Amino acid sequence: MESVAKQTGLPVDIVRQINEPIAKRLAEQDAVDAAERSMRKAEAKIMREQYPCPLCSTGHAEPHDCDTFLPLGFIHGGERDGQMDGFWCHPYFCSCSNQRCIACNIFPSKSREEAVERFCAGDFAHEDDFIELKTGKRYHYSQYGIEQQILRHLAHWSAEQVKRLGFDPKLVDTLAMQRTLDRMGDKYVDVFDTTLLCPNCGMKGEYRKAISPITHTKTWWRVGCPYCKTRTRYSFPSQREAAEKFESAQLDTKPSILNEKSLTA
Ligand SMILES: [Zn+2]
Ligand SMILES: [Zn+2]
Numbered sequence: 001m002e003s004v005a006k007q008t009g010l011p012v013d014i015v016r017q018i019n020e021p022i023a024k025r026l027a028e029q030d031a032v033d034a035a036e037r038s039m040r041k042a043e044a045k046i047m048r049e050q051y052p053c054p055l056c057s058t059g060h061a062e063p064h065d066c067d068t069f070l071p072l073g074f075i076h077g078g079e080r081d082g083q084m085d086g087f088w089c090h091p092y093f094c095s096c097s098n099q100r101c102i103a104c105n106i107f108p109s110k111s112r113e114e115a116v117e118r119f120c121a122g123d124f125a126h127e128d129d130f131i132e133l134k135t136g137k138r139y140h141y142s143q144y145g146i147e148q149q150i151l152r153h154l155a156h157w158s159a160e161q162v163k164r165l166g167f168d169p170k171l172v173d174t175l176a177m178q179r180t181l182d183r184m185g186d187k188y189v190d191v192f193d194t195t196l197l198c199p200n201c202g203m204k205g206e207y208r209k210a211i212s213p214i215t216h217t218k219t220w221w222r223v224g225c226p227y228c229k230t231r232t233r234y235s236f237p238s239q240r241e242a243a244e245k246f247e248s249a250q251l252d253t254k255p256s257i258l259n260e261k262s263l264t265a
């Protein structure tokens with residue numbers, strides 16, 4: 001406290017007066033953090049005891065769910081209307097709390113409880129449908145959809161590990177082999193990965209460095225599709241803005257920073 005007083009040139013008792021409530025707040029925050037940490041630890045212990053992962057010795061069931069938009073599929077060379085055909089649903093999944101463990105439900109469940117139950121039973125490949133929120137219509141994975149799920153896991157895990165989820169082992173081997181062969185081209189698109197999807201052909205677009213019209217240096221971004229050459233007409237100061245315009249097919253939209261400029265000019 002004396003050193004703070006010296007640096008600021010304020011009297012010690014003033015520094016103490018200012019410092020006291022801050023120190024108190026910090027101590028309180030520390031206590032809250034510690035309490036939360038021990039609560040989380042106790043929760044994890046209960047989860048490990050009651051809902052242990054059937055594949056590893058350290059993890060437990062970790063249910064998750066959220067409103068999700070699922071594209072129905074991709075049409076090559078289709079009309080460029082910027083609208084992706086798909087539906088909203090609210091699937092329940094469950095995966096292992098241990099990040100190094102592959103255990104996870106591949107198909108959705110209707111409730112948190114059902115998801116956890118299937119997970120703990122090792123019933124990871126229990127086939128079930130996605131249900132459209134608005135209409136209640138059910139969507140079942142196509143063979144292609146299932147293959148995409150296998151490929152999605154093969155991107156992070158070995159074929160032997162992926163088989164432990166209960167996929168058809170022959171299919172896993174075939175896809176693993178194909179994937180190795182395709183790697184030079186790397187042309188597969190995850191069915192449910194909607195980032196940077198080309199609004200024209202549905203393949204995955206790429207970020208490209210672009211010249212900033214303000215500084216004339218190569219610090220801006222545009223997104224283009226390497227397959228059909230669709231791209232944003234303008235470049236953007238951030239990847240996020242470029243991706244937004246590309247994905248929503250606003251290919252002729254200017255970056256917002258330029259619009260602001262012309263308004264004030
Ligand atoms: Zn596990
Ligand atoms: Zn998974």
Ligand SMILES: [Zn+2]
Nearest residue numbers: 198201225228
């Ligand atoms: Zn394209």
